[in-house]
Amino acid sequence: MKRLLLLWDIDGTLIDGGHVCAALYPLAFERLTGRPALHRVAVAGRTEPDIMAELFARNGVSGVEPALVTEELTVQLGRLAAEFRAAGRVLPGVVETLRALGAQREVAQSVLTGNVRANAALKLGLFGLTEFLDLSVGAYGDDADERAALVPVARRRAAAAYGHDFDAAATVLIGDTPRDVQAGRVGGARVVAVASGASSAAELREAGADTVLADLRDTAAVIRAVRSPRPAARGPG
Incomplete structure (x- = not known):
C-alpha cells in the first residue's frame, strides 16, 4: 500500500536541459503567430501554458486556442529532442535517489511539473527516468495554468x-x-527544495521550504528529508 506520495519537478531538479528548454517557447510562438517574439519572459518554475500566455500578452497577441498551444509545444520539443538529449544531463544523485525510493513499497513517485504531459514524458524518456515514476498520477502544465493548482490534481489521481x-x-x-x-x-x-537550479539555498529557505538540500548526491539525506514530518512551528520564511 502506497502511503507517501513524492511529486518531483523535472527541469532543474531531475534534469538540466541546458539552453534548449528556453528556446522552445519563442519557437512555438513564431510557429503559432507567424512572427518572432520580440519580448521574452521568465520561465523558471512556471507552467508552459502560463509561459506562453505571458509571451503572447507581452508581444500583443490574443485569442490563441490553448489546445493549439499545447500541440505546438509538443511538436517543437519533438523536433528539438536530439538537441535536448545532447545538451542536457541527469543531475547528480538523481538515478540513485529515484531507485532507492522506488524500492520502498510504501512510496509512490510521480511528477508535478509545468511541462505539458507529452513533453514531460518525452524528457523523462530521453534520459531513462520513466521507469522510476508513475506518470499516470502526476500533474502537468496542461492540467492547470497555476502550479499550486497541480498539487490537488496529483493527490486526486493518486x-x-x-x-x-x-x-x-x-x-x-x-x-x-x-x-x-x-x-x-x-x-x-x-x-523539499533542492538548490540545483538557478535559485540559491537561501532563496529557497526564504520561500518557505520545509527542507533545503544542496543537491541529490546524498541519497540517505534525501530519504530523511522526504520522510521528516513538517516542523510543528515555523517562522514566516
Whole structure:
C-alpha cells in the first residue's frame, strides 16, 4: 500500500536541459503567430501554458486556442529532442535517489511539473527516468495554468490509483525554485527544495521550504528529508 506520495519537478531538479528548454517557447510562438517574439519572459518554475500566455500578452497577441498551444509545444520539443538529449544531463544523485525510493513499497513517485504531459514524458524518456515514476498520477502544465493548482490534481489521481487519500503530511513536492515551494505550501504538500537550479539555498529557505538540500548526491539525506514530518512551528520564511 502506497502511503507517501513524492511529486518531483523535472527541469532543474531531475534534469538540466541546458539552453534548449528556453528556446522552445519563442519557437512555438513564431510557429503559432507567424512572427518572432520580440519580448521574452521568465520561465523558471512556471507552467508552459502560463509561459506562453505571458509571451503572447507581452508581444500583443490574443485569442490563441490553448489546445493549439499545447500541440505546438509538443511538436517543437519533438523536433528539438536530439538537441535536448545532447545538451542536457541527469543531475547528480538523481538515478540513485529515484531507485532507492522506488524500492520502498510504501512510496509512490510521480511528477508535478509545468511541462505539458507529452513533453514531460518525452524528457523523462530521453534520459531513462520513466521507469522510476508513475506518470499516470502526476500533474502537468496542461492540467492547470497555476502550479499550486497541480498539487490537488496529483493527490486526486493518486487517491484513485492507490485507494486512499494522501493528505498534506503524506504528500511531498521536490523542486528547485521558489515557485515550486509556493506550489507546495499553497497546494497542500510538504516541500523539499533542492538548490540545483538557478535559485540559491537561501532563496529557497526564504520561500518557505520545509527542507533545503544542496543537491541529490546524498541519497540517505534525501530519504530523511522526504520522510521528516513538517516542523510543528515555523517562522514566516
